[in-house]
Amino acid sequence: xxxxxxxxxxxxxxxxxxxxxxxxxxxxxxxxxxxxxxxxxxxxxxxxxxxxxxxxxxxxxxxxxxxxxxxxxxxxxxxxxxxxxxxxxxxxxxxxxxxxxxxxxxxxxxxxxxxxxxxxxxxxxxxxxxxxxxxxxxxxxxxxxxxxxxxxxxxxxxxxxxxxxxxxxxxxxxxxxxxxxxxxxxxxxxxxxxxxxxxxxxxxxxxxxxxxxxxxxxxxxxxxxxxxxxxxxxxxxxxxxxxxxxxxxxxxxxxxxxxxxxxxxxxxxxxxxxxx
Numbered sequence: 001x002x003x004x005x006x007x008x009x010x011x012x013x014x015x016x017x018x019x020x021x022x023x024x025x026x027x028x029x030x031x032x033x034x035x036x037x038x039x040x041x042x043x044x045x046x047x048x049x050x051x052x053x054x055x056x057x058x059x060x061x062x063x064x065x066x067x068x069x070x071x072x073x074x075x076x077x078x079x080x081x082x083x084x085x086x087x088x089x090x091x092x093x094x095x096x097x098x099x100x101x102x103x104x105x106x107x108x109x110x111x112x113x114x115x116x117x118x119x120x121x122x123x124x125x126x127x128x129x130x131x132x133x134x135x136x137x138x139x140x141x142x143x144x145x146x147x148x149x150x151x152x153x154x155x156x157x158x159x160x161x162x163x164x165x166x167x168x169x170x171x172x173x174x175x176x177x178x179x180x181x182x183x184x185x186x187x188x189x190x191x192x193x194x195x196x197x198x199x200x201x202x203x204x205x206x207x208x209x210x211x212x213x214x215x216x217x218x219x220x221x222x223x224x225x226x227x228x229x230x231x232x233x234x235x236x237x238x239x240x241x242x243x244x245x246x247x248x249x250x251x252x253x254x255x256x257x258x259x260x261x262x263x264x265x266x267x268x269x270x271x272x273x274x275x276x
Contacts (some may be wrong), residue, residue: 012116032147035060036139040131040153043117045174049125054165055079055116056182063141065112067097068261069214071107074224075138075146086129087185089121095171096267099212102140106226107138108214108262114169120155129155154218173260173267184259188252188274194222194244195252199273201236201259207261209264213238221245229261238240 005032042110056110057065081090093133095114100107122129138144176182186199213229213236227240238259242252257268 003242026163032139032145034161035063036065036077036137038135038148038149038151040151041120041162042144042153042155042159043165044159045125045157046119049122051118051122051129052165052169053118053120053155054162054168055118055133055151056113056164057116057137058113059111059114059139064100064109064137065114065137065139066107066273068094068110069108069216069224070138071099071105071109071214073102073105073144074107074109075140075144075185075248076137078136079133079252080135081131083132084130086125086127087131090131091119091121093117093172095168096173097101099262105215106212107140108212110149113165117165117168126157131155144272146195164275173269176270178188178269179268181261181268182270184257185276186254186257186275187276191241193241195242197242197252197257198237198239198240199259199272200276201238201261202234202259203236204234205231206265208264212219212262214260215240215242216258216260216263217242218253218258219244243261 037058039056041056043051044104045051058067066077068077070076079092081087087241093116097108097110120129120131134148134150136146136147136148181201181203184199184201186197191198211229211231213227215224215238216226217228222245223243224242225243227238227263229236229238231237254274257273259273261268
């Protein structure tokens with residue numbers, strides 16, 4: 001794998017605008033080398049003819065990075081494959097994240113180290129492949145720093161099974177079937193800037209403390225507010241606002257909604273909801 005480039009895009013404080021704390025200056029790439037490191041794990045070829053690879057991100061003590069839906073104060077990760085060879089599609093998997101409270105706002109992400117598995121579809125399953133592109137993530141401690149990491153790696157046909165990727169594949173949210181959850185019932189109403197959603201999620205109580213629900217709209221450019229979550233018996237109730245892009249009007253496709261329930265002992269991933 002060729003050396004990666006680490007580029008600081010900006011730096012901003014996580015604290016509210018009214019707080020009297022100094023804004024952090026932009027970080028230099030040399031400084032960030034001590035904060036975040038990334039490498040591609042080439043992985044192995046499956047019986048289906050796909051490649052299972054991984055992105056391993058390692059952070060300095062006390063730093064964190066964000067999940068695919070990062071929360072109100074988080075930075076959403078962006079991954080681009082710009083010049084890959086023998087690759088037609090790449091599906092990223094996200095291990096179970098944690099919920100954090102930062103300056104009164106909830107964020108969702110990882111501390112220490114995280115491996116993101118990738119299942120890659122190939123033009124020719126019998127040939128080697130090559131993956132290249134960049135990933136933009138936020139790394140945060142007292143400040144948040146958006147950075148871009150370039151990657152360029154060969155994916156050999158006969159690579160061995162990687163235990164780090166295998167462990168990350170196991171560390172995933174349960175499906176609705178596995179958790180005995182759902183179906184989700186939701187009520188969606190027009191609002192001033194988009195829609196208001198209220199949902200009831202049948203899910204047996206889990207051990208380990210309070211639960212957090214994350215709602216994803218499935219609409220590019222839409223923003224979903226921090227969901228309020230409560231439990232009554234074996235049902236979780238959650239509600240949030242969906243703010244639509246200014247150039248996008250219309251209704252919400254219930255089948256594209258995604259509900260993730262996080263608790264200290266795991267997560268459940270539910271797709272879609274029915275009216276009610």
